[in-house]
Amino acid sequence: MSSLPVIVGFGGFNAAGRSSGHHAYRRMVIESLPDEQRRETLAGLAVMMGLVSYLEGAYRDEDDRPYSLEEIERQFGPAILEGTLIRRIDPAFFDVDAAYWQKSANLNGSGEALSFELSQRELPEPVPSDWQVTELDERRVRVTLTGSVNVKWESYRELPVKSAGQLPQGFDPGSLYNSRFHPRALQLTVIGASDAVQSMGLPWKKVADAVRPDQIAVYASNVMSQMDDDGFGGLLQSRLKGGRVSTKQCPLGLNSMPADFVNAYIIGSVGHTGAIAGACASFLYNLSAAVDDIDSGRCRVAVVGNAEAPITQEIIDGYATMGALAAEDKLKKIDGSDTTDPRRTSRPFGENCGFTIAEASTYVVLMDDALALELGADIHGAVNDVFINADGFKKSISAPGPGNYITMAKAVASARAILGDEAIRKRSMIQAHGSSTPQNRVTESEIFDKVARVFGIENWPVSAVKAFVGHSLSSASGEQLIASLGVFKYGWIPGIKTIDRVAEDVLGERLTLPLQDLDRRDNPIDVAFLNSKGFGGNNATASLLSPRVAEQMLRRRYGEEAFADYVQRREAVREKAAEYDQGAVKGDFDTLYHFGQGMIDESLIELDEHSVKLPGFEQSIDLDLPNRFADMSGK
Incomplete structure (x- = not known):
C-alpha cells in the first residue's frame, strides 16, 4: 500500500513577498481579495519593506505614529504595489544604466619609449623582459619600455536587460539572522526553509521524535550555484580584481548548499540528503525524489526546496547574450513605443521576447499520510506523482523537445486513474512553465492542446505565475506549487495580467488563458498540473491534489472515526501555525538558525x-x- 505524500508546511520568499500563509499568492490576486485580506496582505508587506513596524500592539512609522490597516493601505499602498513583483532592477544590486566592466586596450608608443610610474607592489610577477625598471624611492618605480603594453580601463555600459523579479523593496534577507559571509542564495535558503518549517504549527523536535533519525530527508539545490561575491562569483573574480580568495567562497558556492544548510543549521538532520539539479525543473526533480522515498517508506518526512539568487551582472549577461532575456529595446519594438513598462517584461503566452530573471526561495515539508494524521498536521495538498522525461537527441541544448509531451500526458493519466474523467475535464488546471519566450508560448500551448484533446478537456484553465514573480530558475516550479495551494484555499486562479491579449500563434482552442483572476470558488479545482521545462531537455510535470481530495482519500483509508480524531488534533496545530503567521506579518520571523548548537558528541554514540x-x-x-x-x- 503506497503512502500518500501530503504537504504539511510551505514557505519561502519571492518578489510577491512571504510564501507561507499564502501571502505571496495573495499579492498576485490582490485585486480579487476581500477588503480585510487585502489590507492584511499590504500590512505584512509594509513591515517587510520597512515602511512601518509593529510595536506595542500597533503598526507605527519611524516617527512612532500608529497606523490602522486602512491607513496603511491609503498611505503606503501604492509604494507597496510598486515595490513588489517584477520591476526595474534595484541599484542595490547594480546600476543597469552604468554597469561596471573592464575594457581592454593596447598602448603603443609608435616607436618612442613609453614611461609610467607605479608602486613596487603593483609590478607584475615576473617583470616582462622588455621593461626597464628604475627605483624612485622605497615604494615607487618608473617603468620604461619601447614596445607596447596591454591595459584594462574601468568602463561602464548600459545593460539591455533592466528588470527582474526581486524581493520586496527594502527587505534584507540577511537581517533576519546572523548571515555574515553567506551568499544571498544561502540567506534565502535559511529564511525560506525556516519559514516552511515553522508554518507547520508543529515544533520540529516533535516531528523528529516521531520518526527514526534516518527517516527524515532533505532534497534541495540550485542551478546557478552562489555567484555573488561571497560565493563562486567572488572566488572567480578575486585574483583578477587584485584581491584574495576567502576560505568560505569555494565551499559556500556549491549548488548542494541549499540542502546542506537546511541539514546543518535549521533541522539538524542526519537522514538522507540529496541535491538534484535539472535546470529550470530542479524543484520538481527534488520533489520527485521525495515522493518516491515517501512512497517506498525510505523516509517519512521530507523537506524539499530550492533557493536561487541570479540577479548578478554576469548571469544576466550570459542569458542576455543567448537572447533568452527580455531586453528593453525588443520590448519597445513589440509595443511600438519609445518607452516600455519594466513591470510588464514577463508576458507568458502574449507577444513577448524573453524571460525575466528572478530571485526566490521555495521550500515545502512533506509527510506520509499516516504520520500526518498521527501528529495532527494540517494538510494543504498532496503530491500524486512527478514525471520526468528527456528530449532525446537534440540540436540546440536550450530548445524545447518531445519529452514534455510524455510528462504532461503521464501526469494527467495518473491523476485520472485516481479521480476519474470528470475531475480531469471539469476541475483541473495547469500551472504552465510560461517562460515568456516566443518559442515556449507556441510549443507549450501545442502540448497542452494535444493532451486536452486526448483526455476530452474543453476549457482547461492555464495560469503562469512568472508573469508576477519572474523566472527564478531552480525555484520556479516550487512557486507554481505554492501558488496552486493558494488556488485550492481561496479559489482564484491568477490571471496573466501582464498581457493585453493572447498571441495569435498560441494554440488555445481548448485552453482558458485568463487575463484577469479567474473565479473558481463555486467549482473548486481538485488537481493542478505543474509543468516545467529546462535547458538540456529537463522536462517535469507533477500532479498536485487539493486538500479536499486528499482528505477524501484519507477518510476512505482510515475511516470516519480515525479521521475525526485527526481533525480534533489538527485544531491545536492550526492555532500554532496561525500564531507564527501573525507574528511574521508583524515582522517577528523568529528565523531558525542553529549555528554550532546541538552538535552531536560522537563519543556518546551507542x-x-x-x-x-x-x-x-x-x-x-x-x-x-x-x-x-x-x-x-x-x-
Whole structure:
C-alpha cells in the first residue's frame, strides 16, 4: 500500500513577498481579495519593506505614529504595489544604466619609449623582459619600455536587460539572522526553509521524535550555484580584481548548499540528503525524489526546496547574450513605443521576447499520510506523482523537445486513474512553465492542446505565475506549487495580467488563458498540473491534489472515526501555525538558525549489531535490515 505524500508546511520568499500563509499568492490576486485580506496582505508587506513596524500592539512609522490597516493601505499602498513583483532592477544590486566592466586596450608608443610610474607592489610577477625598471624611492618605480603594453580601463555600459523579479523593496534577507559571509542564495535558503518549517504549527523536535533519525530527508539545490561575491562569483573574480580568495567562497558556492544548510543549521538532520539539479525543473526533480522515498517508506518526512539568487551582472549577461532575456529595446519594438513598462517584461503566452530573471526561495515539508494524521498536521495538498522525461537527441541544448509531451500526458493519466474523467475535464488546471519566450508560448500551448484533446478537456484553465514573480530558475516550479495551494484555499486562479491579449500563434482552442483572476470558488479545482521545462531537455510535470481530495482519500483509508480524531488534533496545530503567521506579518520571523548548537558528541554514540543510538534523538536507527535479494542470495 503506497503512502500518500501530503504537504504539511510551505514557505519561502519571492518578489510577491512571504510564501507561507499564502501571502505571496495573495499579492498576485490582490485585486480579487476581500477588503480585510487585502489590507492584511499590504500590512505584512509594509513591515517587510520597512515602511512601518509593529510595536506595542500597533503598526507605527519611524516617527512612532500608529497606523490602522486602512491607513496603511491609503498611505503606503501604492509604494507597496510598486515595490513588489517584477520591476526595474534595484541599484542595490547594480546600476543597469552604468554597469561596471573592464575594457581592454593596447598602448603603443609608435616607436618612442613609453614611461609610467607605479608602486613596487603593483609590478607584475615576473617583470616582462622588455621593461626597464628604475627605483624612485622605497615604494615607487618608473617603468620604461619601447614596445607596447596591454591595459584594462574601468568602463561602464548600459545593460539591455533592466528588470527582474526581486524581493520586496527594502527587505534584507540577511537581517533576519546572523548571515555574515553567506551568499544571498544561502540567506534565502535559511529564511525560506525556516519559514516552511515553522508554518507547520508543529515544533520540529516533535516531528523528529516521531520518526527514526534516518527517516527524515532533505532534497534541495540550485542551478546557478552562489555567484555573488561571497560565493563562486567572488572566488572567480578575486585574483583578477587584485584581491584574495576567502576560505568560505569555494565551499559556500556549491549548488548542494541549499540542502546542506537546511541539514546543518535549521533541522539538524542526519537522514538522507540529496541535491538534484535539472535546470529550470530542479524543484520538481527534488520533489520527485521525495515522493518516491515517501512512497517506498525510505523516509517519512521530507523537506524539499530550492533557493536561487541570479540577479548578478554576469548571469544576466550570459542569458542576455543567448537572447533568452527580455531586453528593453525588443520590448519597445513589440509595443511600438519609445518607452516600455519594466513591470510588464514577463508576458507568458502574449507577444513577448524573453524571460525575466528572478530571485526566490521555495521550500515545502512533506509527510506520509499516516504520520500526518498521527501528529495532527494540517494538510494543504498532496503530491500524486512527478514525471520526468528527456528530449532525446537534440540540436540546440536550450530548445524545447518531445519529452514534455510524455510528462504532461503521464501526469494527467495518473491523476485520472485516481479521480476519474470528470475531475480531469471539469476541475483541473495547469500551472504552465510560461517562460515568456516566443518559442515556449507556441510549443507549450501545442502540448497542452494535444493532451486536452486526448483526455476530452474543453476549457482547461492555464495560469503562469512568472508573469508576477519572474523566472527564478531552480525555484520556479516550487512557486507554481505554492501558488496552486493558494488556488485550492481561496479559489482564484491568477490571471496573466501582464498581457493585453493572447498571441495569435498560441494554440488555445481548448485552453482558458485568463487575463484577469479567474473565479473558481463555486467549482473548486481538485488537481493542478505543474509543468516545467529546462535547458538540456529537463522536462517535469507533477500532479498536485487539493486538500479536499486528499482528505477524501484519507477518510476512505482510515475511516470516519480515525479521521475525526485527526481533525480534533489538527485544531491545536492550526492555532500554532496561525500564531507564527501573525507574528511574521508583524515582522517577528523568529528565523531558525542553529549555528554550532546541538552538535552531536560522537563519543556518546551507542552502536551495536541491531541499532545506532545518537545522543539528542528520541529513536534509534534500525540495523536489522531485510535481505532485498533473498531470491538471489540463497539466504
